[in-house]
Amino acid sequence: MTTKLLVRNIDDDIALALKQRGAANGRSAEAEHREILRAALQRPTRRSLVDVLTSMPNVGLDSDFDCRSA
Structure with missing residues (x-):
């Protein structure tokens, strides 16, 4: 589904920056x-804590991370 969106009362410098950014990326304004809008509003899929922890590399010794021995 697509919806039309009209944005009004944009400062000239913002409109120009949008045109320049679009041109730099090979896109229209x-x-x-x-x-x-897509990048700002669509959140990436959240990873579970288990996925984050299991993806961490197994480096160092447990004693390397023991702050009580300092």
Whole structure:
């Protein structure tokens, strides 16, 4: 599903920056606006704590991380 979105009362310098950013990325200002909105509003899939912990490399000794021995 797609929806039209009209943005009004944008400062000229913001509109120009959007056009320049779009051009730098090979996109129109409208396409750049869509990408900015998508990146800002679509959150990445959250990983579970178990996934994060099991992906950590097994390096060092347990004593390396013991702050009580310092």
